[in-house]
Structures are given as structure tokens and as C-alpha cells.
Amino acid sequence: MTDLTRLTAAETAAAIATGEASAVDVAQAHLDRIGAVDEKVHAFLHVDTEGALDAARAVDERRAKGEKLGPLAGVPLALKDIFTTKGIPTTVGSKILEGWIPPYDATVTKRLKDAGIVILGKTNMDEFAMGSSTENSAYGPTGNPWDLTRIPGGSGGGSSAALASYQAPLAIGTDTGGSIRQPAAVTGTVGVKPTYGGVSRYGMVAFSSSLDQGGPCARTVLDAALLHEAIAGYDPLDSTSIDAPVPSVVEAARNGNVQGMRIGVVKEFGGEGYQAGVMQRFNESVELLRELGAEIVEISCPSFKLALPAYYLIAPSEASSNLARFDAMRYGLRVGDDGTKSAEEVTALTREAGFGDEVKRRIILGTYALSSGYYDAYYGSAQKVRTLISRDFEAAFGTVDVLVSPTTPTTAFPIGERADDPMAMYLADLCTIPSNLAGNAAMSIPCGLAPEDGLPVGLQIIAPAMADDRLYRVGAAVEAALTGRWGHPLLEEAPAL
Template structure:
């Protein structure tokens, strides 16, 4: 294991902690020191809980010393995306609308992390309400790619990807509606997984598009990410969409790293033009490597994938428009009084608050979604998108009848420049 604890993988740290060669307090303090040294440049965190993290680490060390049976990742610190509620810690979703809000409860994922003994270092930056692919839409300023500080770390979970790539945490949580775990991982050379919908609880996850949102694990290696997935996943009665089944054996699969005999599908419709030079070449090299390791690669056709992006950009704004209606200046969060109005109505306060609290990208998507759901247009837009979605799902079902997995480039480009 590296002498610099922040450079070690989560699995190596877990082994060292279990062996007693290092304490959770030492590992956690090393990462807090790293945060103090570099986060001023990278801006991965919106809130750092130094005191709480050390207290949690000390508690894990005491439990280990007492001979308790602990989880595989007990004592390994983690960063949490700021879209998950954390009791006693701010949850802003990267928005001024929730600036200063301290939730009274933990998201189920956060509860699982605490129960598994992972000290929470802090909350990571994100595009406002998870709308964006660069973190440039965070109300608190963008995160930066540690490989090149002038470039984006992806989004919406650019705080979580950059925190890993800059060695400010060995693990992080993310959420993925349309790529917000996977694209940040791709542009920062880290690893991220969007689990099957319902595989990880959404309870306490501030909703963007409820039928698409899914929490998932982020790490620097496949094994680290699988270990975190095993902690985060599982059935939750607090989430009506949660799958009532055990977490698949992801850790065993990651340790085996065996693709011999696996049938891997390449989607015909995801080829062609539109890729930045080099992206497709690296993908083809990766596919060739899988073939060398014994996998069988075949081409499959998913014709309705051509309509996926248009479908997504109707379903997501529509559901976002509905979900974000609750930020009305009446119950919690920001409240702004309209200027020049002595006795404003509730509607006037709501309008002033939403104008001040939401950023431009959020407003654009709310307007689009509200239009798509409006009387006379619902069937033509949102209703039609749901029908096409069913056809896309059928394409997936047909493809999985032929192959075990589908592969494609995660994003068509590498990290672009901020601005």
C-alpha cells in the first residue's frame, strides 16, 4: 500500500484497516488534510464535515478494537453527492433554493453508509438539481477536472468524480438520471455505475425525474466501486420502486474479472459519426482486448435508440417540472419577497422566490416540462415519449436475448473546456 494513504484504493485501505496496520482516524485525517491542500483549486466539495468525519472514524476504530464484526469497508471514508439528504449536514442540490437547508433525516443510502462504518467527509458539488453535464450549472461555481483544471469534470456529479481523481476521497456516491455518474467517470478516468432502476433506494434522494433517477457508487477501480455498490444496494420498504431482491454478486464478479465465454453486444445505432477523434479508437481497442480475453463480440440492432435522446428530453423536463413544484417558498428553502409590493400574495412570493432561487438551466427545463404536460399537449409530447420509451425498452429486451451485455463509448467526447 502507498505510504500516502490518499493514493491507496478503497480495497487496499479496507484490508489495512482490517489487519490493524492503520486506523480509520489516520485514513480520514489524511484525506481531510488533502482536502485542505487541494480543494481550493478543484472545488469538489460544497461542505466538509471534518469534526463529524473524525468522530465517525474514531467510533469505528473503537468498535474494531472491541472485537465487533464489521463490514468490508468499515473505516474507509467517503464523499456524498449533495443531492442525498444528510441529517445535520447541509443539502443544497447545488442550488440557492436550498442554501442553508439542514435535513432532519438521512437518505437510505446515507443510513447504509453510516451503519457500514464509512466516515462521511462531506458533500460534493453538482449541477443544480442534477441538471447538467459539467457542474457549470452549480449555483456555487463549477468543479474542475484534476487532470486539467481548465476542463470540466463531467456532470451532474462532477464533484464526486473530481473528488476521486484528486485523491480527496477513496469513494463517493453519485446519482444518474441520464449519465450523471457515468459521464463524469469517463472524463476523469474514474469508475462509476448506474445500477438497475430500483437496485439502490431513492428514499431521501431529492428527485429530478423519478422514473429515471438512480443512486450508484463511484470509485477509482472496478473492485472499489463494486464494494460500495454492495453496501448501497438492497431492498428498502421506504422506496416503492425498490427491487425486493438481494444485491447481485458484483464484488465476486469484480474480483474474478473473467469475461471468457461472455457474449458482448455492440449496438449498431450507436456507431457512425459524432465522436471526437480518438474516442472511437480507444473504444475499439477496448473491445479487441475483451475478445483477446475470451469474450465473443457481436453486433446487435436497436432501431428505436435513434429516438432515445428526444424521448429523454421530454420525459426528464416533464418529471422535473412536477418534482420541483414543491419549492414554493412556503414549506422550506429560500423565500424572497417581491420588490415594491407591500402586501404580496402567496403567488407573488412564490414567483419571486423561484425566479431568484433557480438558475437558468433549471428554469429552461421547468418551462419545457410544463409545456409538455400542459392541457392539449400531454398526449402529443409526454404521452408519446412514454410510448417510444416502451419501444426502446423492447429493443433492450431483444438485445439481451442475444447477448449478455451491451457496450458503447460512455461519452462522444473527452472533457471539454470550462465555459
């Protein structure tokens, strides 16, 4: 039989449905793969061997009874450790929640289980999703399977690395400033940030509530679409959830075609600071879209140049508010509670010990931006910039169907290279942040290897809010054309671990 870990999610589901393989066989194959390679990759923080096999066994039993199952029933998945999972740890990559066992499932977790998807475990991440490299995890960095000395992207590097190392065919990430798309770009995988409110945030530990969005990660566009439909949809438990039908993303992924579409190239995403090989592969992708029948239009969005500073006022401000709940009184770590200290002292000692440097940096910055006398100058001004960015998108989508750009300015950089330079680290999300500020949909797909270093480059596709299906239509067309040109999926070029 073909190596079960090398199948796509759609192929895996078909093999289980036809009886070629059982869900238990598939789960065990992936657990064995995790056992063989994850010591080197460190994609997982917790592997739920018993829970995964029990879930797989339940799928096999239901299938044997003739029950109707979902299209991904029995397919394994790696879940970012920011979603609560009843009975197994949720740490958010932080010491402050080390060992915490939630008493409930996040809505995304519940929908995965209801779909019969087998959760293998929880993946490594930058602490509280604050980072662009997965170096800020309290439990150590994750390596990029293309080169274990390099970063797998952040903050969801564990999920992207699990896909690229064939430890799981599907994964879930979250995207606050690019944390699904940026890891996808540097690992040669597919990552989608749905429209804000398209996937429930209930049970997703909050970083920046007006920006955070969960979404699918996969190795193919169709797999991402299948997972998108499994987790999306209205949730009354989330006040920001959109009460509207989920766009037909699977249909779009099965019928990728850009013939007659108008596709905008964002003028502001390019030039100084962009790696030459990244721009070369991006420009080739634009020409490919033209060959496939799209009309290419240059679009200027001048406010995008202000996105990075606006983001780094809004996100830390919301983080300083959200993280105030970690006070040692309710759950998680508690330090100094020996009976001699006040509650305030215990809280201070716990937060000092439990939060890492990047989290502290953002809390301090956000608290300052929200303080009396500075609110209007900083946070208020950033929100005005956010409005300008939304208007630039609105104007652009009045002219074109989707926008395209590089996903990241560079390929994966070496672990430790930017550890002492937060500003250089923040620049990794230069192209992705505007979509978070505006709340629209965006995707990253592989578009080749940079000639300088042989590492993956991502093509970003951006669509209007609630037009997520356009991402899949364009992404599937490009993916099919490039796979035909290369003769195989890009990941087949990754070195064996």
C-alpha cells in the same frame, strides 16, 4: 507508510483492519488532502471535518472492542449533495436550498453510516442534477483534475473530481441520464448505474422520479462493487425499490472473466459526432475483449436514435412536477416576504431568485409538454418511444450477455465551451440515456487516453435489469488486462495538482 490517500478503498479497509493505520489516520489524511487541493478543484460544497473524525473515531473504538465491522468500515467517502444528511447542509447545488439542514438521513446515507463508512462531506453538482458538466451549480463549476480548465462531467462532477484528485477513495453519485457514468468517463474513474430500483431513492432529492438512480463511484471496479453492496437492497420507504436479493457484484468483481461471453457492440453508438480518439480507444477495447475470449457481435438498436428527444420530454416533465414543492412555504429560500405580498407573489419571487437558468429551462419545457392539448403529442409519445427502447434492449439481451459502447462521444470539453448551446451540452449523454429510459444496469470504466488531447476515455458496459454482476465481471476483466498492459492504473498518468 504509503500515502494513505493513494490506496484503493479495498487496500484502505485492509490497512485499518490489520492495524497498519487507524480510521482516524485515514480520515485526517483525506481531510488534509482536501485542504491542500480543493480550493483549485472545487469538488466539495461542504466538508464535515468534525463529523468525519467522530465517525472514524467510532470505527476505531468498535474495532478495539472486537466488534464485527463491515468490509468498508473506516473508509472515507464523498457524498453527492443530493442525498439528505441529518445535521449538515443539503443544497442540491441550488440557491433555493442554500443552508438547508435536513432533519433526517436518506436511506443511502444511513446505510453508509451503518457500514462504518466515513462521510467526508457533500460534493458539488449541477443544480438539481440538471446538466452534463457541473457548470450549472449555483456555487460555481468544478474542475477536472486532469486539466482544471475542463469539465469533470455532470451532474456528479464533484464526486468524480474528488476521486480523481485523491480527495476520497469512494463517492456516491446519481444517474438520471448518465450523471454517474459520464463524469467517470471524463475523469478516468469507475461509475455504476445500478438497475433502477436496486438502490433506494428515499431521501434523494427528486429530479425525474422514473429515471433517477443512485450508485457507486470509485477508482477501481472492486471498490465500486464493495460500495454497491453496502448501499443496495430493498427499502420499504421507496415504492420503486426492488424486493429481491442484491446481485453478487463483489464476487463478480473478484473473478472477472469474459471467456465464452457474447458481447454486443451497439451499431447506433458511433460515427459522426464521435471524437476520433474516443472511437480508437473503444475499438481497441472491443479487440481486447475478443482476445480475452469473448465473442463479439454487432447489435442494432434502432430506437436508441430517439432516446435523446424522448429523454428531454420525460425528464423535464417529471422535473416540473417534482420541483413544484419548492414554493417558499415549507423550507429553503424565501424572497419578498415583507408583509405586502401575496403567497403567490412570494413563491414567484423565490423561484425566480432560487432557480438557475437550466432548471428554469427544464421546468418551462416540462410544463409545456404536460399542458392540456399537448400531453399526448409530447409526453405520451415520448413514453411510447421509451417502450420501443426497452424492447430493443430486450431483443439485444436475447442474443448477447452485455452490450458495450463508448460512454461519451468526446473527452472532457473546456469549461464554458458549451455554456450557450444547450443542445451541444445534451449530446454528452447520447450513449448513456437509453439505459435510464429502460431501467437496466450500466457501468463506465477507463479504457485509455485519447491521443488528440491526452484525456480519459470511458468504456460503457450495459447489462439487463438485475444482472448488475455481469457489469462487474466484464469490467474487472478489462480493468485487469488494461492495467497489466499499461503497467499501472490509468490515474497515475494524471498531472499532479
